[in-house]
Amino acid sequence: MSLRPRQIITELLSECDVHVNGTAPYDIRVNNDDFYTRTLLNGSLGLGESYMDGWWDAPDLEGFIYRLLRAGIDQRVWNWRRAAAFCIASVFNLQKRDRAFQIGERHYDIGNDLYEAMLDRRMIYSCGYWDSATTLDSAQEAKLELIFKKLGLTSGQRVLDVGCGWGGALQLAATQYHIEGVGITVSQAQAELARKRCEGLPIVILLKDYRELNSTFDRIFSIGMFEHVGVKNYRTYMEIMNKSLRPDGRFLLHSIGSVNATNHSDTWIVKYIFPNSMLPSQLQITQALEGLFTIDGWQRIGTHYEPTLLAWRDNFEKHWPTLKATRDERFYRMWRFYLSVSAAAFRAGTIDVWQVLLLPNRRFARGLAARAASPCSSGVQQTSGG
Numbered sequence: 001m002s003l004r005p006r007q008i009i010t011e012l013l014s015e016c017d018v019h020v021n022g023t024a025p026y027d028i029r030v031n032n033d034d035f036y037t038r039t040l041l042n043g044s045l046g047l048g049e050s051y052m053d054g055w056w057d058a059p060d061l062e063g064f065i066y067r068l069l070r071a072g073i074d075q076r077v078w079n080w081r082r083a084a085a086f087c088i089a090s091v092f093n094l095q096k097r098d099r100a101f102q103i104g105e106r107h108y109d110i111g112n113d114l115y116e117a118m119l120d121r122r123m124i125y126s127c128g129y130w131d132s133a134t135t136l137d138s139a140q141e142a143k144l145e146l147i148f149k150k151l152g153l154t155s156g157q158r159v160l161d162v163g164c165g166w167g168g169a170l171q172l173a174a175t176q177y178h179i180e181g182v183g184i185t186v187s188q189a190q191a192e193l194a195r196k197r198c199e200g201l202p203i204v205i206l207l208k209d210y211r212e213l214n215s216t217f218d219r220i221f222s223i224g225m226f227e228h229v230g231v232k233n234y235r236t237y238m239e240i241m242n243k244s245l246r247p248d249g250r251f252l253l254h255s256i257g258s259v260n261a262t263n264h265s266d267t268w269i270v271k272y273i274f275p276n277s278m279l280p281s282q283l284q285i286t287q288a289l290e291g292l293f294t295i296d297g298w299q300r301i302g303t304h305y306e307p308t309l310l311a312w313r314d315n316f317e318k319h320w321p322t323l324k325a326t327r328d329e330r331f332y333r334m335w336r337f338y339l340s341v342s343a344a345a346f347r348a349g350t351i352d353v354w355q356v357l358l359l360p361n362r363r364f365a366r367g368l369a370a371r372a373a374s375p376c377s378s379g380v381q382q383t384s385g386g
Helices: 003-015 034-052 061-070 080-091 102-108 112-118 136-151 168-177 188-197 231-244 267-272 282-289 302-323 329-348 362-373
Strands: 158-162 180-185 203-207 217-223 245-258 293-300 351-360
Touching (some): 034 267, 102 188, 112 302, 136 217, 136 351, 168 180, 168 203, 180 188, 231 245, 231 293, 282 293, 302 351, 329 351
Parallel strands (some): 158 180, 158 217, 217 245
């Protein structure tokens, strides 16, 4: 192997106080010298895959990645894969309707046993709220209560959860606030378990893409789903949410966000964890909702995601002796890398979490109503079905 890749990687790491085979817990231990070439040629994809293959280790994996991100090393190792990802996302709509269910099949359908072991008792797969919480269960319940208070949930309201996961949020809303709920998901496994967990409650769980919505609601919330919509669909998404919300309603968007605008996600994350995903920027969100919604509140809670992810990682490792009966060591390293890299990104501040409370633009809503009432209208007719 040429010494050049080793020299380049070693020098880059030293800039962020990381040393190959050093003594600090965040130092990297290289087990295969091909690691240098693979990482230099393939960037984050090479780094992640070589970790999955056992080519390197770091006792403090999160601390190692944090130092790389804080020093901007990920931005300096430009390679053909990143360039290709940018070009492909520029030309094609990677989140179009006929690809909507890929994320469900490849991520959420990989085993409810994994998520039951890793998540809190309500199976909430998004950032907790740790202001006064001391456990994962209480942090997730505090986050849901924060959302419900912003929405002003009251008895009898019809509420839509866009990307409802395993139904935990609607389950709490129905029991605490006595609402009627509709949840949509693109995951068959989520839908099946959510229906079981919500049995006996006025909740309907549908296997449906957001573009198939044809009903109206008093309140809408979406927690951790907007990351799968894609910049080419943001405006369509906001238009559908507007049409699905009654004129006096409220919509709460809870999403991970990127400090810098982009049109694609990290190459390793897309290949192994979240296919077709991308994080929105503040500008991309505000441009998409212009004229449709008024922003009534924008709260940053990204600092709460690191402890959430570390709690998930602890649970995953605790239950690995059982989970490994149907999964191999490479999966273990892949999943641990995913949770550790994500925690490091939030610690470094390269990504954030936003809760955006939106009120429908009344002028736009009146215009929609007028067009719908016109005999020549070609607008979408609203029905009472879910």
